[in-house]
Amino acid sequence: MFEGFELKVIAVTGIDIACAVAGDGPPVLLLHGFPQTMAMWARVAPRLAERFTVVCADLRGYGASAKPTCLPDHSNYAFRAMADDQVGLMRHLGFERFHLVGHDRGGRTGHRMAIDSPEAILSLTLMDIVPTYTMFMDTNRNVAGSYWHWYFLSQPAPFPERLIASDPDFFYETCLVGWGATRITDFDPEMIAAYRKAWRNSAMIHGSCSDYRAAATIDLEHDAKDLHRKVTCPTLVLYGSAGQMARLFDIPNEWRKRCIDVTEASLPGGHFFVDQFPEKTAEILSLFLGSFSSNDHQNDGNSGK
Numbered sequence: 001m002f003e004g005f006e007l008k009v010i011a012v013t014g015i016d017i018a019c020a021v022a023g024d025g026p027p028v029l030l031l032h033g034f035p036q037t038m039a040m041w042a043r044v045a046p047r048l049a050e051r052f053t054v055v056c057a058d059l060r061g062y063g064a065s066a067k068p069t070c071l072p073d074h075s076n077y078a079f080r081a082m083a084d085d086q087v088g089l090m091r092h093l094g095f096e097r098f099h100l101v102g103h104d105r106g107g108r109t110g111h112r113m114a115i116d117s118p119e120a121i122l123s124l125t126l127m128d129i130v131p132t133y134t135m136f137m138d139t140n141r142n143v144a145g146s147y148w149h150w151y152f153l154s155q156p157a158p159f160p161e162r163l164i165a166s167d168p169d170f171f172y173e174t175c176l177v178g179w180g181a182t183r184i185t186d187f188d189p190e191m192i193a194a195y196r197k198a199w200r201n202s203a204m205i206h207g208s209c210s211d212y213r214a215a216a217t218i219d220l221e222h223d224a225k226d227l228h229r230k231v232t233c234p235t236l237v238l239y240g241s242a243g244q245m246a247r248l249f250d251i252p253n254e255w256r257k258r259c260i261d262v263t264e265a266s267l268p269g270g271h272f273f274v275d276q277f278p279e280k281t282a283e284i285l286s287l288f289l290g291s292f293s294s295n296d297h298q299n300d301g302n303s304g305k
């Protein structure tokens with residue numbers, strides 16, 4: 001995977017962030033979701049690198065990035081902390097401004113980044129999510145039944161960690177197929193092998209649980225304070241039309257409440273439509289990202305790759 005990409009591990013304020021970099025042109029940061037790693041972009045990133053400088057990164061707690069022990073207040077796994085990691089990574093690579101594409105937890109990180117560091121974000125792509133605050137506050141038995149893992153993973157340590165560690169492949173693969181229109185055979189064998197290698201690490205199990213503990217606590221506090229603040233950059237809302245999220249929510253409408261300029265698109269898959277339809281995903285992203293004029297990228301640090 002990632003042939004032609006330069007693999008790096010960069011220390012950002014004491015946290016090692018793993019990434020893969022290739023291409024030339026406007027910078028684009030790709031962030032994965034749960035329970036994956038940057039390997040999810042392995043079939044999308046090379047296509048985008050034909051037109052853009054592409055950076056794929058592992059979130060803290062996942063993949064080859066650092067997996068610190070969660071603090072009592074969960075602040076070191078808040079989306080604010082994850083967003084700061086990635087802004088620091090891009091600045092280290094020479095990019096002061098960039099496009100952000102995030103799936104699942106990567107999208108939530110991107111939403112927080114667009115609120116906290118709007119000067120850094122040229123555009124935001126949110127994949128198959130609604131706002132974190134909405135997920136908790138507008139829940140019902142159907143949402144809770146589909147997204148039960150939000151409540152399980154956020155339980156105090158070491159309860160979920162110990163149960164998951166007894167059979168991590170079974171647990172995380174149940175998550176992969178649980179949100180509609182996906183089978184394990186829909187995933188590229190090389191990519192699913194990379195996911196398994198990552199989630200068999202006890203530190204990543206702890207990191208993924210800590211991510212959800214933060215979402216249920218400190219992230220809700222941050223979001224509640226910022227409900228009046230809207231994302232100002234152009235935003236693409238891309239989702240799987242056959243997935244659970246699309247059945248439970250009007251995804252584009254939820255983001256129109258939080259973003260000023262929303263474009264919507266969908267693919268006929270579930271939550272993991274990127275793995276199912278990498279070429280079509282790349283086409284949609286390339287069209288959206290390519291719609292911005294070269295003037296939008298002045299002072300974006302593109303020469304710093």
